[in-house]
Amino acid sequence: MRRFLLLYATQRGQAKAIAEEISEKAVTYGFSADLYCISESDKYDLKTETAPLVMVVSTTGNGDPPDTARKFVKAIQDKTLPPDFLAHLRYGLLGLGDSEYTYFCNGGKVIDKRLQELGAQRFYNTGHADDCVGLELVVEPWINGLWAALEKHFLLNRGREDTSETLTMASHASQRTDPLKPELLHVESQVGLLRLDDSRGKAAEVLEQNAVNSSQSSTLIADFEASLTCSVPPLSQASLNIPALPLEYLEVHLEEALGQEESHASVSSVDPVFHVPISKAVQLTTNDAIKTTLLIELDVSKTDFSYQPGDAFNVICPNSDSEVQFLLQRLQLADRREHRVAVMIKADTRKKGAALPEHVPERCSLHFLLTWCLEIRAVPKKAFLRALADHTGDSAERRRLQELCSRQGAADYARFVRDAGACLSDLLRAFPSCQPPLGLLLEHLPKLQPRPYSCASSSLFHPGKLHFIFNIVEFLSNTTEVVLRRGVCTGWLATLVESILQPYTCANHADGKKALAPKISISPRTTNSFHLPNDPSVPIIMVGPGAGVAPFIGFLQHREKLQERHPGGRFGATWLFFGCRHKERDYLFRDELRHFLKCGVLTHLEVSFSRDAAVGEEEGPAKYVQDSLQHHSKQVAGVLLQESGYIYVCGDAKNMAKDVHDALVEIISRETGVEKLEAMKTLATLKEEKRYLQDIW
Ligand SMILES: Cc1cc2nc3c(=O)[nH]c(=O)nc-3n(C[C@H](O)[C@H](O)[C@H](O)COP(=O)(O)OP(=O)(O)OC[C@H]3O[C@@H](n4cnc5c(N)ncnc54)[C@H](O)[C@@H]3O)c2cc1C
Numbered sequence: 001m002r003r004f005l006l007l008y009a010t011q012r013g014q015a016k017a018i019a020e021e022i023s024e025k026a027v028t029y030g031f032s033a034d035l036y037c038i039s040e041s042d043k044y045d046l047k048t049e050t051a052p053l054v055m056v057v058s059t060t061g062n063g064d065p066p067d068t069a070r071k072f073v074k075a076i077q078d079k080t081l082p083p084d085f086l087a088h089l090r091y092g093l094l095g096l097g098d099s100e101y102t103y104f105c106n107g108g109k110v111i112d113k114r115l116q117e118l119g120a121q122r123f124y125n126t127g128h129a130d131d132c133v134g135l136e137l138v139v140e141p142w143i144n145g146l147w148a149a150l151e152k153h154f155l156l157n158r159g160r161e162d163t164s165e166t167l168t169m170a171s172h173a174s175q176r177t178d179p180l181k182p183e184l185l186h187v188e189s190q191v192g193l194l195r196l197d198d199s200r201g202k203a204a205e206v207l208e209q210n211a212v213n214s215s216q217s218s219t220l221i222a223d224f225e226a227s228l229t230c231s232v233p234p235l236s237q238a239s240l241n242i243p244a245l246p247l248e249y250l251e252v253h254l255e256e257a258l259g260q261e262e263s264h265a266s267v268s269s270v271d272p273v274f275h276v277p278i279s280k281a282v283q284l285t286t287n288d289a290i291k292t293t294l295l296i297e298l299d300v301s302k303t304d305f306s307y308q309p310g311d312a313f314n315v316i317c318p319n320s321d322s323e324v325q326f327l328l329q330r331l332q333l334a335d336r337r338e339h340r341v342a343v344m345i346k347a348d349t350r351k352k353g354a355a356l357p358e359h360v361p362e363r364c365s366l367h368f369l370l371t372w373c374l375e376i377r378a379v380p381k382k383a384f385l386r387a388l389a390d391h392t393g394d395s396a397e398r399r400r401l402q403e404l405c406s407r408q409g410a411a412d413y414a415r416f417v418r419d420a421g422a423c424l425s426d427l428l429r430a431f432p433s434c435q436p437p438l439g440l441l442l443e444h445l446p447k448l449q450p451r452p453y454s455c456a457s458s459s460l461f462h463p464g465k466l467h468f469i470f471n472i473v474e475f476l477s478n479t480t481e482v483v484l485r486r487g488v489c490t491g492w493l494a495t496l497v498e499s500i501l502q503p504y505t506c507a508n509h510a511d512g513k514k515a516l517a518p519k520i521s522i523s524p525r526t527t528n529s530f531h532l533p534n535d536p537s538v539p540i541i542m543v544g545p546g547a548g549v550a551p552f553i554g555f556l557q558h559r560e561k562l563q564e565r566h567p568g569g570r571f572g573a574t575w576l577f578f579g580c581r582h583k584e585r586d587y588l589f590r591d592e593l594r595h596f597l598k599c600g601v602l603t604h605l606e607v608s609f610s611r612d613a614a615v616g617e618e619e620g621p622a623k624y625v626q627d628s629l630q631h632h633s634k635q636v637a638g639v640l641l642q643e644s645g646y647i648y649v650c651g652d653a654k655n656m657a658k659d660v661h662d663a664l665v666e667i668i669s670r671e672t673g674v675e676k677l678e679a680m681k682t683l684a685t686l687k688e689e690k691r692y693l694q695d696i697w
């Protein structure tokens, strides 16, 4: 069999799942993949690798490669490596990302670029899959095209060293598909991480395409009422290309409980887990605000948990009890909810490298497994639909599930499953005769991820306490029936603190309702560089609309204590650009900010209200933080370019961070009289120097 090396670099498992799919399909095409996580560096050696390399690499943080790839990236970035170090290597790379982030697919791009610099050559075009519009739009054609590229590679290399034909093909092809405009290529190498490719435009194009498709199909809906459960011609009459049935590999037994209770600490986590009481909960917004923002205070005094303002931490959260109950009922396992789940690899499985899922703790109860370990809200992938089809008794329902995972049904999958945010429960509701075994859920549902939150306090100001704030996520789901759903974590937290919740107006005067103090589990996150400058005389600009203000409250509390301790000390200017919808409804921390302003900890407070017509005392005509920055163009440029100041941006990654980025480019360009590209380079330098810091989600 023709062998290739298949490496994946994943943060949350998607790259791994895609690599596994490639590995499974390879056999059908007469190839065999040696599949490894990129961190398993003892299992492969690129220096001596003669087989082609296929990589699937996601992006995390702010354009960073996944944690599992850190060692790899560090190793290939060794400046002492000669430019022909990997000249023998032929590779194909699939990057995963989300074009809503500034540095689209940057994890993959960094590796791709460095492999090229070390002489490695592509045997197949790089793909950049976008989670924002659906990874499968790129992943599926990329995988489909991989086999021909491998075929050609092996053909050309049969019995000879010369691969020039392949290389010509690859480099032509890469020119065709590389999103970078050729004239900008040289700039990219200088600008480094800066976003120059128009990934946003590309995403918009795909979205537009989708919009066209969906407007076409909405005509169809009006005529024929296509839905999650029902297809219309031509799909309903088409012969289907459906994916191969994923190989089942887990065997699950349920055993009578022995009576031990598992703790949340048994939820798999590499970091230490702290079980801490909630000591206070405050509603920061009024009841008529569009979004509800809550503050939770945790008592960490009896733990070793420590943090600096600017850090974030993880909240370990469960799935909603009613959703878990529904699944138990639907799987006909309600009476066995306390049974222990024993999982093992099927003795006769044909799945290569089958391994027990790391996120399933040993012998936990069924109820615990569904509540704390599996992301039951995850949008089912096509492979899952394919597997579900084989456990569906009714032939019409089975056909519809097959359609949804078929090549011909791609648009319906995008519309009724992915874009609708359908989850397993929605499918089980929609397809009543579908009765999957528990093992299938373990094979296909990803790990329930803890949710990160930024610390919104300083331990100097609130010793032994940790504050964080969040918007309660709410959205309408209408896959089978229209229901209001809440985010997994924020919905759970909101319910948990209901009985102790205080309105903002009373919160600073009372010491928290002492009713009951529910406990939650948290874990620290590896430290980042989103911290105050070591030198307090350096001026800082903080940009944090909405819940993005969280870390800056911590910064300002910290500064207040430092200023109290060092009354004669030199403290630089502190600017805060805050934004919300309405002054009277969601102006978070209004009293605290006024206090910081009054005592001089905050030297400039600029607040923009996007939905208020009236102009009040603190706000200018700016609608959004980026407008407000533009209004202070001179001062902003002065702080960053003359006074060696810092700029911090926190909050919404989807729009705000990009708009702020663009505003900064304009400001630098205007104030220094340089072209936009030059301004982008200046901003990239600030980023490299860690003076332009983002904490965006
Ligand atoms: C480093 C970091 C720091 C962060 N700090 C903060 C912070 O300080 N404050 C804060 O509020 N958040 C913060 N976040 C975001 C936070 O971690 C969570 O992502 C957020 O609170 C939502 O979690 P959830 O479980 O309630 O929502 P989830 O259940 O995970 O839902 C996530 C999103 O998907 C959407 N969604 C899900 N299903 C559907 C569907 N069927 N239809 C339509 N939409 C759907 C929801 O609208 C929601 O936006 C941070 C994130 C990171 C990475």
Ligand SMILES: Cc1cc2nc3c(=O)[nH]c(=O)nc-3n(C[C@H](O)[C@H](O)[C@H](O)COP(=O)(O)O)c2cc1C
Residues within 6 Å of the ligand: 009, 010, 011, 012, 013, 014, 015, 016, 058, 059, 060, 061, 062, 063, 064, 066, 096, 097, 098, 099, 101, 102, 103, 104, 105, 106, 131, 135
């Ligand atoms: C916290 C977080 C940060 C992310 N940062 C980026 C980013 O900077 N650039 C990007 O293109 N995609 C980013 N993404 C999107 C992921 O790369 C994308 O969803 C990918 O499919 C995840 O694959 P994985 O599960 O293998 O890690 C981010 C996703 C998360 C959850």
